[in-house]
Amino acid sequence: MLDGFLALYVFMLAAFxxxxxxxxxxxxxxxxxxxxxxxxxxxxxxxAMIALGHAQTPxxxxxxxxxxxxxxxxxxxGYVVTERMLEMFKTSKPSAGKEAK
Amino acid sequence: MAWLPVLIKACYFLAALLxxxxxxxxSSPRSARGGIVWAGVGxxxxxxxxxxxxxxxxxxxxxxxxxxxxxxxxxxxxxxxMTDMPQMVALYNGMGGGAAAAxxxxxxxxxAGNAVTLLDGGQFTASGADTxxxxxxxxxxxxxxxxxxxxxxxxxxxxxxxxxxxxxxxFPGQRVINLLVLAAAVVLGGMIASGHxxxxxxxxxxxxxLLFGLMMTLPIGGADMPVVISLYNAFTGLAVxxxxxxxxxxxxxxxxxVVGAAGTLLxxxxxxxxxxxxxxxxFGSFGAAGGAAQEIAGSQKPIEASDAAVMMAYAExxxxxxxxxxxxxxxxxxxxxxxxxxxxxxxxxxxxxxPVAGRMPGHMNVLLAEAGVPYDLIADMDDINPEFPQxxxxxxxxxxxxxxxxxxxxxxxxxxxxxxxxxADARQVIVVKRGKGTxxxxxxxxxxxxxxxxMLYGDGQAAASELVAALKTLES
Numbered sequence: 001m002l003d004g005f006l007a008l009y010v011f012m013l014a015a016f017x018x019x020x021x022x023x024x025x026x027x028x029x030x031x032x033x034x035x036x037x038x039x040x041x042x043x044x045x046x047x048a049m050i051a052l053g054h055a056q057t058p059x060x061x062x063x064x065x066x067x068x069x070x071x072x073x074x075x076x077x078g079y080v081v082t083e084r085m086l087e088m089f090k091t092s093k094p095s096a097g098k099e100a101k
Numbered sequence: 102m103a104w105l106p107v108l109i110k111a112c113y114f115l116a117a118l119l120x121x122x123x124x125x126x127x128s129s130p131r132s133a134r135g136g137i138v139w140a141g142v143g144x145x146x147x148x149x150x151x152x153x154x155x156x157x158x159x160x161x162x163x164x165x166x167x168x169x170x171x172x173x174x175x176x177x178x179x180x181x182x183m184t185d186m187p188q189m190v191a192l193y194n195g196m197g198g199g200a201a202a203a204x205x206x207x208x209x210x211x212x213a214g215n216a217v218t219l220l221d222g223g224q225f226t227a228s229g230a231d232t233x234x235x236x237x238x239x240x241x242x243x244x245x246x247x248x249x250x251x252x253x254x255x256x257x258x259x260x261x262x263x264x265x266x267x268x269x270x271x272f273p274g275q276r277v278i279n280l281l282v283l284a285a286a287v288v289l290g291g292m293i294a295s296g297h298x299x300x301x302x303x304x305x306x307x308x309x310x311l312l313f314g315l316m317m318t319l320p321i322g323g324a325d326m327p328v329v330i331s332l333y334n335a336f337t338g339l340a341v342x343x344x345x346x347x348x349x350x351x352x353x354x355x356x357x358x359v360v361g362a363a364g365t366l367l368x369x370x371x372x373x374x375x376x377x378x379x380x381x382x383x384f385g386s387f388g389a390a391g392g393a394a395q396e397i398a399g400s401q402k403p404i405e406a407s408d409a410a411v412m413m414a415y416a417e418x419x420x421x422x423x424x425x426x427x428x429x430x431x432x433x434x435x436x437x438x439x440x441x442x443x444x445x446x447x448x449x450x451x452x453x454x455x456p457v458a459g460r461m462p463g464h465m466n467v468l469l470a471e472a473g474v475p476y477d478l479i480a481d482m483d484d485i486n487p488e489f490p491q492x493x494x495x496x497x498x499x500x501x502x503x504x505x506x507x508x509x510x511x512x513x514x515x516x517x518x519x520x521x522x523x524x525a526d527a528r529q530v531i532v533v534k535r536g537k538g539t540x541x542x543x544x545x546x547x548x549x550x551x552x553x554x555x556m557l558y559g560d561g562q563a564a565a566s567e568l569v570a571a572l573k574t575l576e577s
Contacts, residue, residue: 014355016362027466028130031467032463046147047200051204053156065166082137084183
């Protein structure tokens with residue numbers, strides 16, 4: 001269990017981590033990176049699974065089910081889209097050497 | 102079975118680590134591809150560990166929802182065209198926000214349900230686990246509010262970029278009404294957080310939060326959507342982190358916070374590239390003030406594709422400036438084919454990309470990379486601007502506002518102050534454009550009337566094909 005201040009410290013340090021990672025990123029990667037971070041908050045799926053796993057009434061189950069559905073969509077969609085964007089960077093790499101002479 | 106909870110915690114730790122390392126790798130072109138795989142492994146580990154949680158019920162339902170959600174998103178993400186990527190990011194981001202809001206809703210409703218049963222039983226005992234602390238309630242409410250706004254807002258952003266909603270909805274007093282809706286949602290949230298856990302209150306709170314996301318996004322024009330999507334991406338991250346605190350789930354806390362911070366910075370970078378503050382994007386009514394636009398003297402001078410091709414074939418340096426129009430016309434492959442022919446003739450060709458070209462920063466880079474244009478031919482605005490005076494021909498394809506000199510000269514222009522690509526400094530400018538209309542921001546472009554500018558009218562794809570054909574006849 002995270003008590004109040006420990007939670008605050010974790011929050012602060014994680015926020016700095018995120019800020020620092022992006023601070024030095026080239027413009028060329030902004031879109032893939034936005035998409036990549038969009039995938040990473042797909043971890044919300046885990047929370048939705050827990051919420052559905054603890055749901056008791058049909059009403060709570062419905063909400064939980066929708067949550068898992070949306071969370072799964074965030075994670076899977078985010079992954080596919082990011083992967084497709086980054087795939088292009090791979091194919092352009094060898095041709096860069098060829099064309100530039 | 103004491104080892105199982107420890108193992109699950111260890112899995113969450115591993116997932117958080119993999120997310121951070123993955124994001125780190127994604128921030129460099131060389132390791133970017135590996136980065137998403139690392140993060141993907143982290144996600145898989147976290148999801149499998151969650152399935153193993155001992156007190157998890159409804160496993161069948163969970164599995165069904167995961168399978169449906171994953172396959173639908175996987176299928177749609179695979180088949181969507183590269184130009185439509187921005188709205189897909191908006192859509193998936195909205196889903197994440199919705200999921201975070203759903204977690205908040207599930208928690209709040211279950212607290213409300215418990216409170217009712219406790220009252221019915223006649224005895225209200227503060228029995229540890231089921232009675233939430235104030236901090237927990239506040240975070241659940243905050244996460245639900247931010248997640249809901251991100252959900253409905255992202256869906257509007259998706260609809261706008263998809264072309265389903267091409268009008269901006271503006272009415273007098275809009276800002277005041279939006280503010281009132283937000284204030285009402287915050288007040289209801291405050292009541293819930295202070296322990297008024299009644300069903301109607303919670304339902305009204307979610308209704309207002311969703312409504313606010315909708316109303317906040319409707320008046321924002323398409324040109325500002327990248328900033329908005331990035332902002333909602335950060336919102337979702339934050340909402341996930343807050344709900345992670347509520348559920349005491351470390352992976353959610355770390356991943357959500359990291360994305361929240363990274364997304365906020367990314368949003369600032371984008372807004373800065375457009376020389377506007379985030380507040381201005383959200384609350385300023387861009388282009389709504391129909392002020393007296395500066396009359397532009399002169400006329401647009403057309404040019405034939407064959408003449409344009411000859412001009413560039415005998416040039417020493419050519420800079421190609423692609424914009425969203427090129428992306429819409431799917432002309433990037435043809436344009437690259439044309440550039441390759443020029444390179445074979447010994448012309449020095451570069452591509453110049455404005456930070457906000459396309460619908461997202463870096464969007465144009467992705468499209469050019471898809472066409473096979475190597476990195477080293479692509480230049481940023483700051484690198485290429487000093488080179489325009491030595492450039493023989495600047496070829497502008499489907500770009501408009503980012504090359505508009507009025508941004509420098511006309512203080513009354515809505516884009517005044519936005520840094521632009523100084524294509525007018527080149528000896529000749531050829532502008533490929535579909536018609537005589539204005540750009541995305543609805544502003545006249547003084548460049549098109551400049552003495553050294555020639556207009557090549559036509560769809561980007563068709564114009565590029567004509568240029569390629571003209572160049573080929575020149576060679577034979």
